[in-house]
Amino acid sequence: MAIVPPIKSQGIKTKLVDWIQSNVENTKYDRWVEPFMGTGVVGFNIRPQKALMCDSNPHLINFYNGIKTKEITSSKVKAFLTNEGKKLLASNGEYYYDVRKRFNAKHNPLDFLFLSRSCFNGMMRFNKKGGFNVPFCKKPNRFAQALVTKISNQVKNVAQIIELGDFTFKHQDFKATLNEVTKKDLVYADPPYIGRNVDYFDSWSEEEEILLNQELINSNANYLLSTWLSNKYRTNDYIFSIWQNSFITTTTHFYHVGGKEKNRNAVNEALISNLTLPNSITVKEMESKIEKGESQLTNQKEEKQKTEQLTLKL
C-alpha cells in the first residue's frame, strides 16, 4: 500500500505514485534526486537506497530534517496533536488562529504539521511575507483520536523509510540542486504548474521552465518531469515548445472539485523524460499525430464549450 506522508499539499502526487513508480522500476541509478520534493510522497514510495530531496519551502525541509534527527518522533507527534487538539476543541476552533500566529513567528515544525492537518482543504499557501495564511477547516474536533493515531503512524512509516534510505533534505532552489547532480543520478522534477499559483514559495514562470529544461540537459543525468498534458479546456503547449526533444508518456487522472462526485474532472498527466519510458513516444511524434488527427489526442469541441480544445479519446 502507498505510503502517505503526514504533511498535505494541493499538488500532492499520491494518486500518481504507482504510475510514476512503474515508469522508473527498470532504470538503474545511484541516487534519487527531487529538486521539488513538496510532501515527499514520490520519493518515500520509491524508497531509493540514497536520495537528495530539496524544496524552496523551508518548512517542509525543517519538518523532514526533524524526523531524520529524531527531534520529531511518532510519539511526540501523538502527544502534541492530542494536547493541541483538545485546546482546538475547547476553543470551538478559534485556537487554530493562535497556532497559525505562533507558527508564523517561531516556525515550529510541529505547528506546521498541526496547520497542515487542520487548515481548509489541506492546502499549503503562504502570503507575500512568507506567512502561512490558509483559514481553518471549521471542524473543531479535527484531532479526534483516530486521526491523531493515523498521523503519528504516517510519521512512523516515513521515519523508517528515511532511516533505511540515506535521505538528505535541503532547503534550496532547484538550480542549486541541479548543480549537485551527476550523471549517475535519476532526477524526478515536479515543478509548480506555470501561472497556476500565486504562493510565496510556489510560483513558476515560463523563464523558470526554460531554465529547468536547460539545467536538466546540462546535468547529464536521466530525468523525469511531471506535468499536465491537457484538461477539459486547454493543452499544455509548453510541452511542444520547451520539452520538444523528449519522450512522453501519459495517464488520465480524475479529481473532484469541492469533493463532489458530479464535479469529476479529468486531467491528462504527463511524464516527460530523456529516457524511453514504457509506452512513451517522442514529443515530436505526439505533436505530428495531433496535427494529422491520428493521435489519441483529437480536436473535439464540447457542446457547451465554444473554444477549441483537445480531449483525450479513452
Ligand SMILES: C[S@@+](CC[C@H](N)C(=O)[O-])C[C@H]1O[C@@H](n2cnc3c(N)ncnc32)[C@H](O)[C@@H]1O
Ligand atoms: C507540485 S509541488 C511538488 C509536489 C510533490 N511532488 C508532492 O507530491 O508532494 C512543487 C514544489 O516545488 C517547490 N518549489 C517552487 N519553486 C521552487 C524553486 N524555485 N526551487 C525549488 N523548489 C520550488 C514548492 O515549494 C512545492 O513544494
